[in-house]
Amino acid sequence: MTMPWVIRDLFAAANRCMDDYLRLEQIEPTCRYLWPDGTRFDAWQRLPQLIQEIERLSPPDVPAFFRFMAHTSRIYDAVSGPFLLRPFDGLRELLTPSLIRHALRIDALRSVDTAVRSFFRSPHLRQVFNRYATYNGSSPYRSPATFNLIAYIELAEGGWYVRGGMYQLAVALNRLATELGVEIRLQTPVTEVIVDHSRACGVRLADGSNLPAAAVVVNADPQYAYTHLIPDGRQEADRLARHEPSYSGVVLFLGVEGEFPQLAHHNIFFSADYPGEFQAIVHEHRLALDPTVYVAVTCRTDPEHAPPGHLNLFVLVNAPADTGQIDWAAVMPAYRDHIIAKLETMGLPGLRQAIRYSHFWTPCDLAHRYNAAFGSIYGLSSNTPFSAFARPPLRARRVRQLYFVGGGTHPGGGIPLVLLSGRAVAARIAADMPV
Known part of the structure; x- marks a missing residue:
């Protein structure tokens, strides 16, 4: 897991200390890479060990690595504010003069592979850095070089492990939610989102009972939800089906x-x-x-x-x-x-x-x-320059008070981004429905 600060911030927002609920441990090496020719490369978050590995594999690529990290850190700085850390309801919100001016800065007009090749000589290192495109279910030969920021995040912040396994994160969040008064109903299938005059007002359960709600947040895959849970959702489901799914x-x-x-x-x-x-x-x-x-x-x-x-x-x-x-x-x-x-x-x-x-x-x-x-792990693919910014929005287009959260919506898949999705939805609901 990357971006451990996302989990810490979540607990801090609830006036809790994450360390009282779960334990994160840094993994070193972050990853071990092996090739058919017998080459092995260990990626370390600790810089001296990482540089030693790069130098062993390809000495000319040591300065290239520092240039790459500087380049991708600038991409991260440009993207994190408007994309990762704030709610947005579609590409139009991002098509601002500021973003257009920064299109070259975020390296959206060439592929991950093209950018990686411009930095590294070693075919082995090129393959290592191309692999980061797979973190969101995309091809390094088609996805925009913006996604090289994933390499920056992992190498700069390290890879982390939740002691006891990822399930312990769910256990910790369940405990936190319960302490805050949230009622969690397990083994309670939802069969329909109740919509009245284009407004979500509750959910229907498998036993036929209804749960009224001022707002409904769906964490199911958006395409599945529009097909099976949301009345008259076929048009939106068909629109999503026209997009390429991730693998x-x-x-x-x-x-x-x-x-x-x-x-x-x-x-x-x-x-x-x-x-x-x-x-x-x-x-x-x-x-x-x-x-x-x-x-x-x-x-x-x-x-x-x-x-x-x-x-x-x-x-x-x-x-x-x-x-x-x-x-x-x-x-x-x-x-x-x-x-x-x-x-x-x-x-x-x-x-x-x-x-x-x-x-x-x-x-x-x-x-x-x-x-x-389609069994897609990451929702829609990100194989075009701005496709990552065109994921299903957090707020439904045609149904008021209906929101989406999870790996199928903004900002994407993976535990940190899913948690950021939840934070963004909470902010959107608070803005839409002030107390």
Whole structure:
């Protein structure tokens, strides 16, 4: 997780200290990168170690790294105020003379890859920095170079882990909300947002009862909500369906016997053909033959997550959104074996024989489990210069007192941005409905 200050600010806004509710620990190295040619690169938040790694890999890229960080810090400064830290209801709010003047400053007119190539010589480092576009489900060859600010955020502020796992963040927020008088109803499905004269006035539950409300905040995927929850939402759902969804993923959950000391907490096993991988996923809507594989091993930081002598592996491979072109049940057993074989050839020999538990999810599973349109992890893609600014707005266009929050709306996916989304919605409701 990045941007830990977002969580601290959330608790501070409620006059609470985050440390009384949960514990954050910095992960070092932030991530370990591995290539088919045997190259390894550890990204550290601690600058001396990071520079040492860059110098070992490509000495000429040390000054390039400092230029890159200075460049991306300026992008972050230009974008964070108007985009990350304030509510907005669509691209028109951002198309101000100020933003237009800053279009070049935020590097929106060239791709992530083009910008990265202008700084770094090493093909390995280019691949490392291109990877940050995947943090919001986009291709580095199409998404605007504005998203290089993601690299700046992670490398400047570090990667963090919630002790006990991410679920402990939900536990902490539940405790905080309860202390503040919020009633949380679990196992209570909502079947409809009640709309009267173009105003949201409550929700209908699966048992047929109604809950009246002065405002309704929906944290479901906006396209799903307009299709299944909001009366007469088909027009808005169709509008969203015209936009390209972000890609999805296939996930392997593996319980493994053995230590595999070559694994850090976060690991990336790169494809030998990165452009070809995105060509397959984004343009041809098929699984990549040589995928990049992300492996998280949380028991490296949290030993209680696996029995002694064992590891818990969360394995993620990017996959096309579930548009009905792939029979996931038919292809996944073989693709699972393909992923494991790749990991074995890239430094984890004996992995297949060490597996004691195995389960997988597909984009179809993500769509059904989380009501995510097409199983997309990040909502709409950000593969055009200003598409990130054109996500579904926080405030519904056609229904008053109806708001959206979460990874499918502004400012985007990932825990910090989702929390910022909640803060922005709260500010918008307070402005719309002053007490």
